[in-house]
Amino acid sequence: MTVQVLQRLKSADEMPGSFGRGESKELFADDELFYWRRFERYGPIFKSCIKGHKFAYLIGPEANRLVLSEQVDHFSTRLGWQFLEPLLGRGILMQGGAEHRATRKLMFPSMHGRAIANYFDTVQQVVDQLLIEWGQQDTVPLIDSFGQFTTIVASKLFLGTESDAEIQQTSQWFRQLMRGLRGKLKLDIPQTLYGQSQQARRNLLGFVRNKITTRRAQGNLQECRDVLGMLMVATDEQGNHLTESEVTDQALMLLLAGQDNPAMLLSWVLFELSAHPEWRDRLRTELAQVVGDAPLQLSHLNKLPQMSNVLKEAERLYPPVFGMARGVIKDVEFAGYHIPAGWYIDISPMLTHRLPDLYPNPDRFDPDRFAPPREEDKRHPFALIGFGGGPHTCIGLELAKLEMKVFLATLLRQFDWTVTPDRAAIAPVLQPTKVQEHLQAELKRR
Numbered sequence: 001m002t003v004q005v006l007q008r009l010k011s012a013d014e015m016p017g018s019f020g021r022g023e024s025k026e027l028f029a030d031d032e033l034f035y036w037r038r039f040e041r042y043g044p045i046f047k048s049c050i051k052g053h054k055f056a057y058l059i060g061p062e063a064n065r066l067v068l069s070e071q072v073d074h075f076s077t078r079l080g081w082q083f084l085e086p087l088l089g090r091g092i093l094m095q096g097g098a099e100h101r102a103t104r105k106l107m108f109p110s111m112h113g114r115a116i117a118n119y120f121d122t123v124q125q126v127v128d129q130l131l132i133e134w135g136q137q138d139t140v141p142l143i144d145s146f147g148q149f150t151t152i153v154a155s156k157l158f159l160g161t162e163s164d165a166e167i168q169q170t171s172q173w174f175r176q177l178m179r180g181l182r183g184k185l186k187l188d189i190p191q192t193l194y195g196q197s198q199q200a201r202r203n204l205l206g207f208v209r210n211k212i213t214t215r216r217a218q219g220n221l222q223e224c225r226d227v228l229g230m231l232m233v234a235t236d237e238q239g240n241h242l243t244e245s246e247v248t249d250q251a252l253m254l255l256l257a258g259q260d261n262p263a264m265l266l267s268w269v270l271f272e273l274s275a276h277p278e279w280r281d282r283l284r285t286e287l288a289q290v291v292g293d294a295p296l297q298l299s300h301l302n303k304l305p306q307m308s309n310v311l312k313e314a315e316r317l318y319p320p321v322f323g324m325a326r327g328v329i330k331d332v333e334f335a336g337y338h339i340p341a342g343w344y345i346d347i348s349p350m351l352t353h354r355l356p357d358l359y360p361n362p363d364r365f366d367p368d369r370f371a372p373p374r375e376e377d378k379r380h381p382f383a384l385i386g387f388g389g390g391p392h393t394c395i396g397l398e399l400a401k402l403e404m405k406v407f408l409a410t411l412l413r414q415f416d417w418t419v420t421p422d423r424a425a426i427a428p429v430l431q432p433t434k435v436q437e438h439l440q441a442e443l444k445r446r
Helices: 002-008 023-030 032-042 061-070 082-088 097-111 114-134 142-159 164-182 193-218 227-233 244-275 277-290 305-317 397-414 432-438
Strands: 045-050 053-058 139-141 324-328 332-334 337-339 344-347 415-420 440-445
Touching (some): 023 032, 023 045, 032 053, 053 061, 061 324, 061 344, 082 164, 082 244, 097 114, 114 142, 114 397, 142 164, 142 227, 142 244, 142 397, 164 193, 164 244, 193 227, 193 244, 227 244
Parallel strands (some): 053 344
Antiparallel strands (some): 045 053, 415 440
């Protein structure tokens, strides 16, 4: 029976697309446009060959469901992101199957529920200080400034930094670590970018280990109110806990995810609100009704549905990653094709989020698409996947929402702004990664 079924399926090699030698070069040169060109040429399923690996690109909510939920154990996240492993170790992004489920269960309490309440004051303090600095500048480079914001928050919560000097030092090491991604010569010697990044990794791991040792010596672990402290004391029903090595790897992994994603989305939120001042007014009206003149509190944040919809629309238009690669570790079938183990697959939040069947007028900034009665993201459970989905939903999603809402609410109460280049000059934005470095804001105090 299995043989008969396989005979009716097409081989993955028969997918439209190309295994040509120029595929890798075009992907790394053009990023998002690589996806757009092939999607327009071949449709929602196509093949390619990237750095000697056969890839099947599967576009749409059903493909997202297959990879992120229904047959999640047929795919390896680690294989899809293996270029990060020498830099970030065995963080949760590199795990799958039972190992991933066990780690996520131990980490979950540190990133949700009451723990998020513990982080509110830290986030608000960082926002207040950064906006003081913004008010003294003529123009603000958005991606760099939001990167500074998320770096400080991440350093405090994930690495346990306690002083400005520690934040500056760990931030410098992290930048040096990430520069290693550009290093072509994978030699761990001081003369190469890769070697310098490995030294930075050792410095960061040593810093976290020292924090762990100090905290254990102080004997007050149950009083720790940051992520690092909660990871140190995390225990499941069977008494399992994270080893010191696992705690340091997870802290480093969270540092990576906790910096880039909120910084990118906040940059695009300001870009769109600059182009649509009517939405800026709507958010201020909502804040006035919910918060009034009182200090912002954690309890206010869940009472701001219009702000939540603005953030969703930014996630839809500018997802933090435009592709989610996985290694195929068990044969899988999709849309009449048999994709064997040894291949790679890639799903795309970027392309899914611009499908007109899911989101009419997909290039238009329209946060009301998420409000009743439209609720377009509910047309399919995997229609909005900027932060992943299923068991691999970003574990830091609630913290990212907290950071973005606190920053946006505080900014709206203090400043107006104009972002350049403006939307009219670059819409529709099909290459966010190529544009975001140039976004700058001119602020005017209200």
